[in-house]
Amino acid sequence: MSHPPEQRRNADVTGLELIGGIEKRDIxxxxxxxxxxxxxxTHRxxxxxxxxxxxxxIEHIGSTSVPGLAAKPIVDVLLLVDDITAESKYLDPLTRSGYVVRVREPGHRMLRTPELDVHLHVFEPGTPAAEDLLLLREHLRRHEADRDLYERTKRDLAERDWxxxxxYANAKSEVIxxxxxxxRSAPRDFM
Incomplete structure (x- = not known):
């Protein structure tokens, strides 16, 4: 379906752009x-x-959004925008307000603070990745056994050199x- 000219979307990026390259950080x-x-x-x-x-x-996501769950001291924020490719509407204003672009990839942008204590993930509403972030948060808030499993996994992985x-994040993907x-199999009363 084509959009009228005033609603035509830009082409999204086609691969991963990791601005600044690979950075080794302690977990x-x-x-x-x-x-x-x-x-x-404050960041919302x-x-x-x-x-x-x-x-x-704008949602608080990631382990820091789950009471009782140990985490890296990096607060993850989810920003939903109508069109990820319309970067001038959100990316430019965010960089002017002090956030630094770290990742540009299809359907996702990630910015962070210069202090490296906040990661801001940008997605469009309804994208599977954004929905999964919210589902994981809500599930971990409500299910202690999975919260404990996730924490044990993170602690085990944090002991390794990455x-x-x-x-490190990719190594958690199987348990996630x-x-x-x-x-997805549990009844939901949130979303």
């Missing part, structure tokens, strides 16, 4: 702290002020897939 997990919710609230306001009407939602955080499978 350190810390106990959950309520201050992560405060950090999120900052992102909303920067992108205005381009935002279709070339970068992406390798198992947890998401269970989450």
């Amino acid at each position: 350190v997990l810390v106990e959950h702290t309520a201050t992560w919710a405060d950090v999120f609230a 306001s900052r992102v909303a002020a920067a992108v205005g009407l381009a935002s279709r939602g 070339p970068d955080m992406n390798a 897939a198992h947890i998401l499978h269970r989450a």
